[in-house]
Amino acid sequence: MALVVLDPPGKHPLSGSVFFDRGSLEEPPPPPPLRSYLCLTIFTCFCPAYPVNIVALVCSIMSRNSYYQGDYDGSRRLGRNARLVAVASIIIGLLVIAISCIVHFTTGEF
Template sequence: MMSVTVVSSDVKSTLDQDKELAGEGEEQAPEVPPPRNYLILTIFTCFCPAYPVNIVALVFSVMSVSSYNQGDVEGSERLGRNALYVAIASIIIGILVITIYCTVHFTTVEL
């Protein structure tokens, strides 16, 4: 039969005191604000008719949020910039597709 060890409150209080002492000597680094991830813009670009491109922008934006949550601020900034560039490209491609479609649709002559 295996014996069960019971943790007494003395051990727990000693562990709590060790945590307090360890925290006193260290100064907390100031928390860095999250960089822009352009999530709203990339969600908006999902309504543009440039589907492979706007999905990539959305993925970059979500990866930016995830990277910041893991503590990689520089990577988060880089992914946020990539999301912005791809979202702008998606908007431009969408405007071109709509313009070409309207031009072809309204200028063709029916016989």
């Protein structure tokens, strides 16, 4: 890394320092927002499609871990997978509930 003189001495408070790099004072850009869909995947754990629910929850937790390790692209990909699997789990759960209600009310004696 090369040190660069940006201002002539006497122009800034560190005038005694000949080599002053202002680029090191800038903060890095903020990371993108976290989209792991953890609340959605926890909600899907109440649907009766258990193997699919667990996959959604694991993807969501892996998304959070990737985000905190700095892998933002992997976090976004895993979060998208968690959302898709969670929606599929909700649909499968609603179908299971509907089919069980139809079978129960059409075959039972009143």
